[in-house]
Amino acid sequence: MGSPALTHAKLLNWLLLLLLTLLCLPAAAYLDEPKSSSSLLPHYEPGHEDAVGSLQEKRLQVFTVDYNYVQIPYEVTLWILLASLAKIGFHLYHRLPRLMPESCILIAIGALVGAIIFGTDHKSPPVMNTSIYFLYLLPPIVLEEGYFMPTRPFFENFGSILWWSVLGSLLNSFGIGLSLYGVCQIEAFGLTDLNLLQNLLFGSMISAVDPVAALEVFEEASVNEQLYMMIFGESLLNDGITVVLYNIFIAFTQMHRYEEIESIDILAGFARFFVVGLGGMLFGIVFGFVSALMTRFTHNVSAIEPLLVFMFSYLSYLSAETLYISGILAMTACAVTMKKYVEENVSQNSYTTIKYFMKMLGSVSETLIFVFMGVSTVGKNHEWNWAFICFTLLFCLIWRALSVFALFYISNKFRTYPFTVKDQLIISYSGLRGASSFSLAFLLPVNLFPRKNLFITATLVVIYFTVFIQGITIGPLVRYLDVKKTNKKESINEEIHMRLMDHFKAGIEDVCGHWSHYQLRDKFKKFDNKYLKKILIREHQPKSSLVSLYKKMEIKLAIEMAENAMEISKSSTASLQSCRNRRVHRLSPAEVESMRNVLTHNLYQVRQRAPSYNRHNLPTNTREKQAQEILIRRQHSLRQSCRKGNSLPWGRPASTTGTRYLSLPQGHGQPTWRKARHVTFTALQGGRSRSDTPNVIKAP
Amino acid sequence: MGSAHSVPAEMRALADRTGFTSEQIEHLHRRFRQLSRDQLTIRKENFDSIPDLEFNPIRAKIVHAFFDKRNLRQESSGLADEINFEDFLTIMSYFRPIEMNMDEEQLDRFRKEKLKFLFHMYDSDHDGKITLQEYRNVVEELLSGNPHLEKESARSIADGAMMEAASICVGQMGPDQVYEGITFEDFLKMWQGIDIETKMHVRFLNMETIAHCY
Numbered sequence: 001m002g003s004p005a006l007t008h009a010k011l012l013n014w015l016l017l018l019l020l021t022l023l024c025l026p027a028a029a030y031l032d033e034p035k036s037s038s039s040l041l042p043h044y045e046p047g048h049e050d051a052v053g054s055l056q057e058k059r060l061q062v063f064t065v066d067y068n069y070v071q072i073p074y075e076v077t078l079w080i081l082l083a084s085l086a087k088i089g090f091h092l093y094h095r096l097p098r099l100m101p102e103s104c105i106l107i108a109i110g111a112l113v114g115a116i117i118f119g120t121d122h123k124s125p126p127v128m129n130t131s132i133y134f135l136y137l138l139p140p141i142v143l144e145e146g147y148f149m150p151t152r153p154f155f156e157n158f159g160s161i162l163w164w165s166v167l168g169s170l171l172n173s174f175g176i177g178l179s180l181y182g183v184c185q186i187e188a189f190g191l192t193d194l195n196l197l198q199n200l201l202f203g204s205m206i207s208a209v210d211p212v213a214a215l216e217v218f219e220e221a222s223v224n225e226q227l228y229m230m231i232f233g234e235s236l237l238n239d240g241i242t243v244v245l246y247n248i249f250i251a252f253t254q255m256h257r258y259e260e261i262e263s264i265d266i267l268a269g270f271a272r273f274f275v276v277g278l279g280g281m282l283f284g285i286v287f288g289f290v291s292a293l294m295t296r297f298t299h300n301v302s303a304i305e306p307l308l309v310f311m312f313s314y315l316s317y318l319s320a321e322t323l324y325i326s327g328i329l330a331m332t333a334c335a336v337t338m339k340k341y342v343e344e345n346v347s348q349n350s351y352t353t354i355k356y357f358m359k360m361l362g363s364v365s366e367t368l369i370f371v372f373m374g375v376s377t378v379g380k381n382h383e384w385n386w387a388f389i390c391f392t393l394l395f396c397l398i399w400r401a402l403s404v405f406a407l408f409y410i411s412n413k414f415r416t417y418p419f420t421v422k423d424q425l426i427i428s429y430s431g432l433r434g435a436s437s438f439s440l441a442f443l444l445p446v447n448l449f450p451r452k453n454l455f456i457t458a459t460l461v462v463i464y465f466t467v468f469i470q471g472i473t474i475g476p477l478v479r480y481l482d483v484k485k486t487n488k489k490e491s492i493n494e495e496i497h498m499r500l501m502d503h504f505k506a507g508i509e510d511v512c513g514h515w516s517h518y519q520l521r522d523k524f525k526k527f528d529n530k531y532l533k534k535i536l537i538r539e540h541q542p543k544s545s546l547v548s549l550y551k552k553m554e555i556k557l558a559i560e561m562a563e564n565a566m567e568i569s570k571s572s573t574a575s576l577q578s579c580r581n582r583r584v585h586r587l588s589p590a591e592v593e594s595m596r597n598v599l600t601h602n603l604y605q606v607r608q609r610a611p612s613y614n615r616h617n618l619p620t621n622t623r624e625k626q627a628q629e630i631l632i633r634r635q636h637s638l639r640q641s642c643r644k645g646n647s648l649p650w651g652r653p654a655s656t657t658g659t660r661y662l663s664l665p666q667g668h669g670q671p672t673w674r675k676a677r678h679v680t681f682t683a684l685q686g687g688r689s690r691s692d693t694p695n696v697i698k699a700p
Numbered sequence: 701m702g703s704a705h706s707v708p709a710e711m712r713a714l715a716d717r718t719g720f721t722s723e724q725i726e727h728l729h730r731r732f733r734q735l736s737r738d739q740l741t742i743r744k745e746n747f748d749s750i751p752d753l754e755f756n757p758i759r760a761k762i763v764h765a766f767f768d769k770r771n772l773r774q775e776s777s778g779l780a781d782e783i784n785f786e787d788f789l790t791i792m793s794y795f796r797p798i799e800m801n802m803d804e805e806q807l808d809r810f811r812k813e814k815l816k817f818l819f820h821m822y823d824s825d826h827d828g829k830i831t832l833q834e835y836r837n838v839v840e841e842l843l844s845g846n847p848h849l850e851k852e853s854a855r856s857i858a859d860g861a862m863m864e865a866a867s868i869c870v871g872q873m874g875p876d877q878v879y880e881g882i883t884f885e886d887f888l889k890m891w892q893g894i895d896i897e898t899k900m901h902v903r904f905l906n907m908e909t910i911a912h913c914y
Contacts, residue, residue: 492861507762
């Protein structure tokens, strides 16, 4: 840990130095030039004209600088690079991720960049305006969230999640808005010009939760699945709902003056809320199915599979936005629907590409937004009003706690696994605000909101407070409260038991004669297998999750076996002798039976190592060739994919050294990893003995 | 609403023993009468009248579990031919959700009972161990609802699961040690990290007997 980290640190230092010099270059270049670049489009014509014009006065310029031409992309790229370097540094230093969430670093970097820009009196590139944000920056984030959502726990808790996120957002928005309106009425604070609509809008903006930091903490502390899903699901739906509310309120503000709003408009607002929400989901599902259908036919052009996935999701977003339906919900629904079928259809490489590209896009967007947030912090567009800001913060905390406890109290009555007070406390504390609140604040139209700066300042304060203070303290809080942990071990036994349990529960419910959502799920699965999968998946062989899990582990295991083949075969001959001697003495039927048992346990090793030998009539031995083929052909790539990542929803690759369910016989120490090479099985003489050696099952 | 067979004192005794409330007992009694066609006992054939159960892959095991004498807390082993309402309730009580007011000891006992029920489902020959063959049976049945899966896969899965269980339960085994089967203690060990209480429960609250069950 010492020297690689040290060399990494040195490398990092050099890189940072390089980056800073690159940063200084534009600053220097800018300071030299006159401060007249008000338009930020590439000054191709004027710049060069200048150069050409000045040609007549001076000599030919050997070396010219035209920074304005590349300014926007240059700076944007620099920001992204800087944030990425910061992330690298953040993760290199081991203790930091435990202390604070990653968003803190991003915001800090943003503030740094903002300080630099402000200090050099530079005009920052216009990364953020309404269209850019809603059309380019927001979709990747939403897509990433929707695609990597663990579907099964989500749908198991769907009722609670829906109840909590919809009503929670509404309660929070209206609660904060109305309370702030009440505060604004007090003359002493100088806020009386903020009318009800503006306050309600602000309330809806500020209640957009961005719990990425909280989720990081949860993942690290391995909190139980229900808690994780509640927060995750809330963030997923919350974005969409907040934007819907935001748009409704903006429409109100635009269309009517405050006094003219009638009850019919309010009813229309409600109806619009539902239309927008449900319509969005419907849109998304339709697009998801279409794209899944498309991917069925792409086996000859697998290079365009990622393209299909991204473009269809994006299209669903844009089409929904055209009709003023919630594009966020549409995109989320599309991603969720699409994922199941697309994953079956696309090739391994496309699958990896999709995953990584999505993550990359999402992280680029988020970085840009945070950096821009930092840039706005250190700027001139602020208005500080103690009362408004303090009360905003206060109301955010209070209303969140209120809504959590009230709504969960009700929903606990309908759940068989109710959320404890500890859980509820954690949920109410994990209401971190983030990029979405800031973006919505930044994009307020100034003509309708003369005191926009006040809103921006208040939003920034809330964000900084929640991200830094709550983000840093939520880790210790979770550990202190000792929230119920989850057992995330991926094991076949568990999967079998869970499946059995599901069926059994459904059976018992049938016997009792009542309906519940297990039967709903069963029915959906039946429908899915019968119709949907046939249409949407290539070779329509419905595979069960049990089998997929099993195959995944089998492949992992096979790779490990192959790599250690050489080492094992050497030592096998020694034991062969001793075993054979022993075996001569024990030939009672019971022993033979137990031997047979043991041999069937040795199934895997035999498969890989002894293709020809078959001494004890092993019951199933027909898939060796297949296994060999798999191994020889895909050895290298499979090992890579096993090591790096898999489709576990929890986002971190399972360590291959930790999950070994079989042992390698002839107790050696830890096997050493070897480079991949062709292992020819037929020549293995030692392989014969494999089937003789009794089982040595070691714990990992 | 009173059903002719229920007597208040009896009900209270039942309620105490199984932990259901009197409304739940009444509901279940109605259902029992429906299934048994107003007889006092249910036989295996009565379970055929539940249409939805047909599609359940582990249908046989479920029905079996109802008649398993070990589940019915009777001393003998083997299968009963018929069960009465009290036995019916006993089986159902394994699926009760946990209550908030249970203390550690009760919770532990509850958990053990549920796990024992599950164990009996696997261990079909009643010898106290889940052998490889029994495990294979379970997995095959589980995956039998899927017509495209071969028996081979089911078997390999069961084998893999068995090996994994062995590695968890026994740890390091000597060269000629044989892992015979999963005993109940090993089974408990395997389930240590998982909350069975939260997963093995059925909501007995809202029960509307659906008319089309016949």
